[in-house]
Amino acid sequence: MEERVAQQPRVDDRSPERGLGGTISAPRTLVPALLAAIAYVDPGNFGVNITSGAEHGYALVWVVVFASCSAMVIQYLAAKLGMATGKSLAEHSSERFPGVGRALLWAQAELVVIMTDLAEIVGGAIALKLLFGMPFMAGAVCVTLFSLVVLTLKVRGRSHFDSVVLVLLVVIITSLVWQVFVADVDRVALLKSIVPGPLDSSAALLAVGIVGATVMPHALHFHSAASRGHDDGSAEVGHSERLRAGRSTVRSVVTAMTVAGVANVSLVVFSAALPSAAGASIESAYAALAADSGQIVATMLAVALLASGLASTLVGVQTGDVVMQGFGRRPIAPLLRRMLAVVPALVILGLGVEPTHALVWSQVVLSFALPGTLVPLLLFTRDRRLMGVLVNHRLTTAVAALITAVIVGLCAYLVATSL
Template sequence: MVTNELAAGSAASPLQLARARGRLGGRLILLGPAFVAAVAYVDPGNFATNSTAGARYGYLLVWVVVVANLMAMLVQTLTAKLGLATGRSLPELCREHLPRPVNRVMWVQAELVAMATDLAEVIGGAVALYLLFGIPLLPGGVIIGVASFAILALRARGFRAFEIVIACLLGVIVVAFAANLLAAGSDVGSAAAGLVPRLQGTDSVLLAAGILGATVMPHVIYVHSALTRDRIPPTCDAERRTLFRGQRTDVLLALAAAGTVNLAMLLIAAASFHRSDVPGTDTLDGVHAGLAQSVGTAAALGFAIALLVSGLASTSVGTYAGEVIMQGFLRRRIPLLLRRLITLIPALAILAFGLDPTTALVLSQVVLSFGIPFALIPVVVFTRRRDLMGNLVNHPATTAAACAIAALVIALNGFLLWQVITG
């Protein structure tokens, strides 16, 4: 029908033009933003956390990874819906609806979040280059920064080029961990038993809180809302609903891939390291060495490649988040190269001073934890407002679930922050 209308010369909306690509092409064009966001859920910090969970407690915390992924799906769905319904990103909405002093505070903390994100990703990528090629950490960090800049430059060719490259990088991570899981094996019965919620002692509570509390990454909330805003503008309520259905599918597929990777990380560590004498499995290089010892060099190689790809993809997304943040909160832009340098300097400084990479990753997660309420609460508040969302306003049950998730994530991150401060 759409094709006939176009052939007849009638004016076509952007969505109609997209659907004119055919049944498959019309659906694929709706996918992409969530795959960019999903990269944040398989960043180097997740590598360490999930591997530690499996090494220390075996399959005990499988349920935590599953619950965390379900929470992420709802949060990213709301974020995608916000950009689609309002035609504005979350920072833009904050600038429009919050008092000026509050907006400035929001901007400062969001910039710190973007820098903390880049810190973790660059360090993780540098560690991967060291594991793969023996490149020292500081030159490795520079290489990661330059390579991620090349990925970011793809945005000049339009949103699809950037989304496709990020989705391909995510695919490499999925394949690497799928291969490692097959090589390491897994106790299916024990993994299924791990779906039953239970904990063992204070340390397992702390680790579970770390997995759940690190689920919502504030910078991808800003990015996801901007990506759905910029893609296919709807011309009526019916098109808005059609686009939202596409975004829900996008989130389901992308976050399912990220959740599969996180689960594979835990299962591999549980099968390879739990109740073994492999040392140092609470660090990235320790996990790499442990895989080489217990599974084989191919598994260690797959882990290092996945870590490298994760660092490249996630630092590109983190730098783009900084651009979205400044443009939204302040209506200001700075050159991409300058933005890349600003976010890269803290990571390179840490590597230059020889600080422990794992410690730096932990500290970056503390900063991210601090930024979660500033991103998550406005999303819940805005998506429940009919004057902003129109026919995509939250159902009361959706708002209730989102409020529960926000309260849980904020409480867990507050608990983790207190644990870090008190030692």
């Protein structure tokens, strides 16, 4: 599929990102990377990482590190795809795989959106219950209404939500790192945990959940769309400028994914100091923190969880738009589209599923959906006709293929150990 050079977007990494409402100036590649990083610290991460730390100590830290490093590679590919072609991953998937292939990939992408919404709604509802004593279903409805308000504002024009999301990201990171500082950390055991070790069936389930919570498939759709240039009539950029933009993308993605990785490791580390019973739910971890470290520390965890739920809702709304615009041929009213995505999540919660278990299983589903997102992304970014000078290096393709194989292997291992 040939891309005309004249249609390539401007990719000058020195230009400021004006989507921040004029509050800050940053390289164009950094802001989308930081926004995508929100997907890596959403409530699903809280559920699986807190459970992992409390039940298995530092044993699964290596899984978090692997997932974070993997995220750097695949988010770079997603950002590069949007930058080089001016189209999102969903748009390319719809064009390259018509017919049944398009329908299957679309269904997979919508399932990802639903599972992501489930994690956002559950996480926000848990936080509201912990902070204000709000009944769980009432909190879930409040988070859902918040997402509908966000969507209504976006429909009326470009909204300046980027600044809000970045502030929420700072709140999340600050709160979680502080939890580590006040926790009793065994530094020697933590360093040893970076080396991969064997997994029993319980740890395997959580490992797959960690991968699904960290390497988020909806973040690939979002990042590819957020990195698209805007055709402003500028002169065509040259070979050197495109390569420079590619290097800037690498730095931005590494920075953003490192920030997200620190948050995820922090969740496991401070949870490892809690009693194993605290891994039963986020509420149990909150109670254990309040008993061991004081109410202020526990409140900071709840604040971080609420910030995570709200920030990921903002990103999730836009991701739903990206998926629908990429795969859909007939436009659907934005509010109707959003309701179709959140109703299944509310139904699942209404059936009485334990909130933290719902979080963990939503991330497991995302892990099983990852190959359907990773494989097309890898095929597109290794296509020189499509990517031009930003085409994958052979080593990049090999590493991305290995990451995909490991993720598929983890999912297969989970199935085998569960039978």
